[in-house]
Ligand SMILES: Nc1ncnc2c1ncn2[C@@H]1O[C@H](COP(=O)(O)OP(=O)(O)OP(=O)(O)O)[C@@H](O)[C@H]1O
């Protein structure tokens with residue numbers, strides 16, 4: 629399969645109702661690892677993730693991939709904070725992306741068995757996904773995003789409303805995916821989670837990237853005073 633990387637956002641800017649809500653931001657995503665995106669509410673994290681995924685219209689700047697754009701979308705996945713589940717069974721939710729990309733019946737069955745076990749929903753495959761709890765839905769959405777082994781996965785606060793156990797299960801899925809070669813970019817407000825998972829971190833404020841750096845250096849000795857204040861829990865204006 630052709631590589632999506634490098635994925636480059638150049639001077640990306642998003643304006644809505646006359647206001648700049650993100651940018652200009654220039655970033656390159658490539659290689660391996662898990663990047664954590666942090667920053668106060670309204671900083672523009674969700675907007676940036678969507679811009680990088682190619683689903684947020686840019687008012688200025690450019691998004692480029694290492695492969696033709698018709699192939700770039702199939703190579704990536706996005707998990708939203710409020711997971712979107714299809715109004716069908718758990719199994720049908722897992723099958724959906726596989727069918728969409730022409731995975732054969734036997735391989736589909738194998739992958740559904742494997743992934744439903746990993747999210748501990750094997751015995752609920754025939755139940756409507758809409759009946760799952762919030763945490764179970766979030767696990768299902770994460771498994772559905774990972775089931776095709778995307779080159780790149782975005783997640784927007786994937787564990788915001790989950791208990792410790794579900795959070796740990798999702799983190800395990802993400803680590804395994806990262807170790808298997810999926811590049812991950814994830815927004816989170818959970819500092820402990822960020823430290824547990826990050827290979828590197830981006831800090832965003834007022835629509836701009838203020839600082840980027842490898843972990844644990846980013847968390848222990850950030851270069852910018854805004855980053856230090858944010859990580860200390862100070863209110864940033
Ligand atoms: N369609 C829109 N029209 C106008 N303003 C918008 C629109 N979408 C987002 N915004 C504004 O853009 C800013 C950035 O929003 P965004 O959702 O990217 O922030 P965030 O960092 O993800 O915040 P949070 O931590 O609360 O999820 C916010 O002030 C938001 O109100």
Ligand SMILES: [Mg+2]
Pocket residue numbers: 673674675784
């Ligand atoms: Mg957000």
